[in-house]
């Protein structure tokens with residue numbers, strides 16, 4: 001019954017590991033907001049002979065022959081990206097979100113320019129490493145400074161951001177986040193960028209699927225360049241993408257190749273093309289809106305359990321809660337949830353008094369459960385399970401009971417990308 005006979009025959013050891021991971025993914029409730037399940041169509045496009053081809057350069061201007069088909073694939077992906085997001089230009093070659101960001105900064109900030117300053121949201125406030133955080137290479141190549149969120153509301157404070165931009169005078173302002181549960185007001189960032197003469201980069205990695213489906217405002221009309229991953233809410237293969245205004249197209253393309261990368265991953269480009277095709281459907285728009293509805297319902301359920309949520313709730317796909325309200329650290333809470341079949345990650349909350357290695361918060365989200373077809377009514381269960389696992393973190397029987405209930409529900413909602421026969425249910429072990 002092995003559905004990968006060649007792999008099983010050639011490398012049974014590796015095949016067995018993949019089979020185990022399939023069962024794990026199938027029977028756990030994935031609450032990590034940056035993850036999703038690529039469809040069977042996306043997986044099939046990705047696992048093809050396109051991986052065999054070198055195509056350095058861009059369509060019709062390659063450094064290798066034999067690009068008759070590859071050019072058409074890349075052009076199809078680009079046309080779909082431009083059409084879905086209403087962008088002037090698209091580059092689908094970045095290997096992932098982080099290299100896409102570095103390429104955009106390199107493209108927009110001229111070599112030897114006097115002003116090489118980058119202003120982004122700080123990591124503790126929900127920004128990404130690549131927005132100029134101190135351990136990221138982006139803070140070595142550029143002089144980086146960070147804005148934060150309001151100490152009381154934990155919302156973006158545009159007065160303070162504008163003040164910082166006036167003082168720092170960045171060449172580029174980056175907006176976008178990895179742990180911010182509210183709508184990002186791109187128009188306000190554009191106003192600030194215009195006032196201080198900076199270019200605006202919007203990183204929509206987390207929310208690209210919401211933007212595609214109309215469940216979050218689009219940054220495209222406001223930003224000089226927009227970067228994204230393709231594997232989060234957009235539900236494609238692991239990859240990156242850049243959208244930009246025509247006047248920046250040549251510089252950004254050059255920064256991606258030959259600036260930072262070699263040959264594009266053509267099998268990934270094909271998977272991205274499929275994902276963009278799927279994201280342009282009414283079903284995907286319904287999906288994007290359901291992600292937000294589920295996220296709101298889950299926030300309600302957690303508030304009902306007495307948990308404190310950063311900003312008090314959510315407008316998007318993710319929720320950041322303070323586990324210390326249940327006398328647990330973020331790490332203890334995330335480990336207890338994992339033992340109960342609820343996959344999440346510990347995360348700093350704004351102005352966290354604890355260290356980033358064991359912070360106060362846990363970050364969760366609904367893109368994956370929504371891909372499986374769960375709706376608001378299920379979120380009440382999920383909220384109870386989360387709180388139950390954290391409260392019962394010293395009680396193996398409680399964690400085992402919840403893990404069993406999670407498996408029961410997951411068995412009824414197979415994720416995209418999994419086809420019958422489904423993996424057998426793994427035993428719940430408690431080491």
Ligand SMILES: *Cc1c(COP(=O)(O)O)cnc(C)c1O
Nearest residue numbers: 096097098128177178205206229
């Ligand atoms: C995930 C993420 C990235 C980086 O993506 P990788 O594919 O992990 O390199 C960049 N920016 C934001 C806001 C993200 O959430």
